[in-house]
Amino acid sequence: MVGPSSSAPPPGGATPGSGSAADGGGTTAEAPIVSHAAPRSITPTTLKDLRDAVTAGTVLIRGTGTATTWGAPVRDPRTTVSLAGMDRVLDHRPADMTVHVQGGIRLDALQAQLALRGQWLPYDPARSEATIGGLLATGDAGPRRLAYGSLRELVIGATMVFPDGAIAKSGGHVIKNVAGYDLAKLCHGSLGTLGVVAELVLRVHPLPQTSRTVMVSGVDTAAAQRLTWALTRSATEPTAIEWCEPEQVLAVRFDGTSDGAAARAAAARALLRGSLAELDADESASFWHSHAVRIVAEPGDTVLRAATRPGIDPSLVRSLAAWAEHAGVKALLTCSPAVGGYTVRVTGGDAKAHAELVKNWRASVEAVGGFVMLRRRRPGVDAMVESWGRAPGGVDVMRRVKGNFDPENRFAPGRFAPWF
Amino acid sequence: MERKPCRAGDYQNTYMIGGPGVHPRDTARPPSGGAVRRSPARIGGTGRGGKGVPDVDREAALRAVLADVSAECGPGLRALTGAAERRAYETDALTAHRILPGLVLLPADRSQVAPIVRACLRHGVPYVARGAGTGLSGGALPSESGLVISLARLNRILEVDPDRRTAIVEPGTTNLSISAAAGEYDLYYAPDPSSQVVCTIGGNVAENSGGAHCLKYGFTSHHVLAVEVVLPDGSVAVLGSDDIEAPCYDAPGYDLRGVFVGAEGTCGVATRIAVRLLRRPEVVRTLVADFPDVPSACDTVSAVIAAGIVPSAIEMMDNLAIRACEDAVHAGYDRNAAASLIIELDGPAEECTELFEKVSAMCTAHGCARLRIAADAAERAAIWAGRKAAFAAMGRLSPEFLLQDGVVPRTRLAEALTGIAGLAAGAGLRVANVFHAGDGNLHPLVLYRADAGQEPAAAALAAAIAELCVALGGSLSGEHGIGVDKACSMPEMFSPADLTAMDRLRAAFDPSGLCNPGKVFPTPALCGESRAGAYQPHPLEETGKIQRW
Numbered sequence: 028m029v030g031p032s033s034s035a036p037p038p039g040g041a042t043p044g045s046g047s048a049a050d051g052g053g054t055t056a057e058a059p060i061v062s063h064a065a066p067r068s069i070t071p072t073t074l075k076d077l078r079d080a081v082t083a084g085t086v087l088i089r090g091t092g093t094a095t096t097w098g099a100p101v102r103d104p105r106t107t108v109s110l111a112g113m114d115r116v117l118d119h120r121p122a123d124m125t126v127h128v129q130g131g132i133r134l135d136a137l138q139a140q141l142a143l144r145g146q147w148l149p150y151d152p153a154r155s156e157a158t159i160g161g162l163l164a165t166g167d168a169g170p171r172r173l174a175y176g177s178l179r180e181l182v183i184g185a186t187m188v189f190p191d192g193a194i195a196k197s198g199g200h201v202i203k204n205v206a207g208y209d210l211a212k213l214c215h216g217s218l219g220t221l222g223v224v225a226e227l228v229l230r231v232h233p234l235p236q237t238s239r240t241v242m243v244s245g246v247d248t249a250a251a252q253r254l255t256w257a258l259t260r261s262a263t264e265p266t267a268i269e270w271c272e273p274e275q276v277l278a279v280r281f282d283g284t285s286d287g288a289a290a291r292a293a294a295a296r297a298l299l300r301g302s303l304a305e306l307d308a309d310e311s312a313s314f315w316h317s318h319a320v321r322i323v324a325e326p327g328d329t330v331l332r333a334a335t336r337p338g339i340d341p342s343l344v345r346s347l348a349a350w351a352e353h354a355g356v357k358a359l360l361t362c363s364p365a366v367g368g369y370t371v372r373v374t375g376g377d378a379k380a381h382a383e384l385v386k387n388w389r390a391s392v393e394a395v396g397g398f399v400m401l402r403r404r405r406p407g408v409d410a411m412v413e414s415w416g417r418a419p420g421g422v423d424v425m426r427r428v429k430g431n432f433d434p435e436n437r438f439a440p441g442r443f444a445p446w447f
Numbered sequence: 448m449e450r451k452p453c454r455a456g457d458y459q460n461t462y463m464i465g466g467p468g469v470h471p472r473d474t475a476r477p478p479s480g481g482a483v484r485r486s487p488a489r490i491g492g493t494g495r496g497g498k499g500v501p502d503v504d505r506e507a508a509l510r511a512v513l514a515d516v517s518a519e520c521g522p523g524l525r526a527l528t529g530a531a532e533r534r535a536y537e538t539d540a541l542t543a544h545r546i547l548p549g550l551v552l553l554p555a556d557r558s559q560v561a562p563i564v565r566a567c568l569r570h571g572v573p574y575v576a577r578g579a580g581t582g583l584s585g586g587a588l589p590s591e592s593g594l595v596i597s598l599a600r601l602n603r604i605l606e607v608d609p610d611r612r613t614a615i616v617e618p619g620t621t622n623l624s625i626s627a628a629a630g631e632y633d634l635y636y637a638p639d640p641s642s643q644v645v646c647t648i649g650g651n652v653a654e655n656s657g658g659a660h661c662l663k664y665g666f667t668s669h670h671v672l673a674v675e676v677v678l679p680d681g682s683v684a685v686l687g688s689d690d691i692e693a694p695c696y697d698a699p700g701y702d703l704r705g706v707f708v709g710a711e712g713t714c715g716v717a718t719r720i721a722v723r724l725l726r727r728p729e730v731v732r733t734l735v736a737d738f739p740d741v742p743s744a745c746d747t748v749s750a751v752i753a754a755g756i757v758p759s760a761i762e763m764m765d766n767l768a769i770r771a772c773e774d775a776v777h778a779g780y781d782r783n784a785a786a787s788l789i790i791e792l793d794g795p796a797e798e799c800t801e802l803f804e805k806v807s808a809m810c811t812a813h814g815c816a817r818l819r820i821a822a823d824a825a826e827r828a829a830i831w832a833g834r835k836a837a838f839a840a841m842g843r844l845s846p847e848f849l850l851q852d853g854v855v856p857r858t859r860l861a862e863a864l865t866g867i868a869g870l871a872a873g874a875g876l877r878v879a880n881v882f883h884a885g886d887g888n889l890h891p892l893v894l895y896r897a898d899a900g901q902e903p904a905a906a907a908l909a910a911a912i913a914e915l916c917v918a919l920g921g922s923l924s925g926e927h928g929i930g931v932d933k934a935c936s937m938p939e940m941f942s943p944a945d946l947t948a949m950d951r952l953r954a955a956f957d958p959s960g961l962c963n964p965g966k967v968f969p970t971p972a973l974c975g976e977s978r979a980g981a982y983q984p985h986p987l988e989e990t991g992k993i994q995r996w
Contacts, residue, residue: 195945260632262795291797
């Protein structure tokens with residue numbers, strides 16, 4: 028992400044989300060949080076202090092503040108609890124391939140520590156400076172989820188602090204474990220509405236010797252779909268396949284041993300048609316960095332995230348272009364075709380135009396059985412369109428889960444409006 | 448009760464673990480089984496008080512359920528009411544636990560499941576869904592005079608999409624048949640529990656089943672994209688999407704699909720499942736390495752992992768297990784080896800070959816006495832046949848055995864095996880070890896003879912082994928589930944706060960408490976009111992200064 032990132036709590040008296048700590052330090056006109064009272068900010072450093080911090084009043088949990096705008100605006104948070112003081116690796120066991128961390132550790136800091144022992148968490152969300160707890164709570168994932176899964180597949184143990192002050196664990200330190208319910212899964216995607224992710228135990232992997240990226244340009248929707256299926260049907264085992272529109276570029280990544288990744292990239296090139304290039308290490312790093320920046324976007328942009336069944340639905344690509352033109356805005360699409368993920372960054376035009384695009388494209392996505400949420404919006408958009416559209420199955424159960432864990436609705440109230 | 452000895456190659460009997468008889472915990476179990484934890488008295492405002500349900504009421508309730516579902520579902524719904532027919536459903540593969548259900552229903556169509564659940568809810572009858580009955584933790588054990596919903600007839604593969612690499616199947620579909628159906632597209636379904644020939648995907652979802660290859664490929668939870676569920680409130684929801692035919696990788700909201708997978712059938716009944724399929728690896732290489740002692744084999748496992756290699760499987764058998772398997776299947780194992788490792792790598796040709804050579808060299812460097820590399824698919828199949836027949840083969844050593852499923856951190860494998868040997872010697876019983884060494888998932892088999900009065904000692908040894916795993920920083924169960932078998936050991940691993948949080952989650956799915964009650968959670972009825980050694984959080988733990996894991 029561009030700009031300095033801050034792990035510091037928001038300055039006392041400031042409204043979270045409108046100050047300099049929001050969104051990686053960028054100045055922002057966004058007002059994602061409606062506040063009527065001077066909030067307080069707490070930065071606990073122990074599990075006990077964390078528990079004491081969350082047991083009264085409305086609570087907004089904060090990591091590095093990269094996703095405060097995801098979902099619907101939180102109503103009136105009195106207490107912002109920053110995890111910046113709980114950012115340590117508690118126990119790295121290289122031989123067991125596990126690492127036990129506090130929820131407030133930044134992903135980039137964790138990766139740096141793991142790299143010292145030749146390991147990594149095979150997880151590459153665009154927000155690399157986000158905290159590991161925040162990444163679990165946002166259910167975020169990057170291009171490599173194709174091969175390695177999302178954080179839900181990599182978390183093997185969790186310690187949660189629930190609104191009643193209970194400190195509860197599930198899972199443990201072993202990579203295979205079916206004892207008890209998996210509370211970490213419950214928190215995946217919960218956006219701070221159920222509890223605080225105080226600690227996580229993660230399964231780590233050996234760092235691949237090398238990573239290679241093959242780029243194909245001039246790939247239209249139909250070709251992107253065709254090439255994606257050709258790649259996933261082949262034995263080349265790509266670790267990421269991403270397609271960008273309107274640039275019409277398909278990027279395919281291979282991680283592995285030096286010889287192995289080279290052989291797989293070569294095999295992929297034989298499968299692909301069009302204008303091909305294989306990036307060297309520097310070019311590759313630079314491309315994937317810009318890819319992440321594109322997904323994170325900037326304050327003032329509207330960012331939509333859609334989930335559909337695997338594949339690129341041509342009707343969604345067409346309707347996005349048509350509705351963007353109709354609304355007079357620019358829409359950049361980043362698509363993970365093999366897993367059915369779409370991120371749309373909307374720039375230009377006013378709030379009304381953004382809201383119109385959200386409304387119209389959401390209808391197109393929902394017509395093919397998908398879901399659209401807002402990660403960011405131009406100020407004013409919230410008055411015209413909901414942050415969440417069609418609810419997934421089991422929303423009644425989610426409502427009961429919320430009621431059972433947070434009966435007073437103190438944790439991030441409003442985050443899932445209008446669902447619950 | 449008739450005895451059911453284990454016979455090699457007979458899958459129905461392969462999982463008949465342990466003999467019938469009195470389980471030591473039976474004495475603590477009341478007549479109403481586990482169904483008392485959340486009383487059905489609260490259902491439907493019937494106002495019935497008390498914890499248990501009198502048998503006369505239950506019989507009337509079962510008749511009412513049968514009348515309701517017969518009217519709603521028509522003649523296609525098969526009902527087993529006779530005691531002899533119902534007896535086949537009194538136990539799963541953990542045969543030490545037996546409870547005769549009051550009624551067994553076999554829907555012919557998935558639309559019949561919701562009416563059954565609603566009728567149970569209306570009349571306060573506890574129910575459990577059942578697949579092939581191969582579960583090893585008593586997860587499909589009925590409640591006393593409760594209802595069993597057998598999903599065996601819902602066994603259709605509804606769709607295989609070779610591009611999206613998904614399949615939509617009914618819950619009674621066997622694990623292996625999914626791979627068989629996907630095979631024509633060079634795809635397969637990755638989780639491969641040893642019972643995969645007969646076990647059903649519905650049961651796999653309930654237990655979050657693993658298998659030998661989950662070291663690299665993960666568990667059922669990693670391969671299920673969406674589940675259509677009849678929730679305990681009788682409604683139908685698709686978790687992980689909203690339309691089972693459009694399963695999403697990243698549906699918004701709480702990951703209820705992730706919670707449902709592995710909830711041991713306590714959160715509802717699956718009626719359709721959308722699974723992820725993988726492309727068959729280009730190359731598969733398999734070796735068997737025989738070692739003169741157990742620690743050398745354990746060190747080899749650690750060395751492979753430390754070298755940054757993730758094999759698709761690393762299995763270990765000790766001498767007792769090797770001899771049983773070899774006698775049964777003649778797969779070419781060395782009967783004199785103290786331990787054998789089966790190591791398999793798969794993936795793209797170049798990479799797989801390179802790493803396989805490294806692994807072979809490591810085995811030799813760690814004192815491997817004999818290294819056998821599978822020359823072809825047939826030899827690989829024979830090696831796996833030997834491994835997968837291990838539990839059945841144990842019948843040759845002892846007609847009765849108890850199987851444990853504890854997990855330890857991989858680096859503590861040798862310590863765990865030494866500890867198990869010590870416990871076994873102390874109990875005067877033999878323990879054979881066949882296990883998933885790569886992920887530290889042990890499967891100690893406690894051999895005993897019921898006619899020699901050894902069963903209580905065997906049960907105590909099995910529980911001690913599971914709790915040893917927890918003490919070494921591991922888990923009670925790697926893949927078989929808690930069920931009723933290990934529910935009483937849960938306080939060894941989880942605090943009251945942990946269990947309360949889990950129970951809250953359960954109650955959100957099942958406010959009625961009728962959906963597979965008495966499983967997972969320790970109950971006073973099952974385990975007694977108090978238990979020595981129960982977890983109490985240390986003050987230093989609360990402040991984050993020390994860790995229990």
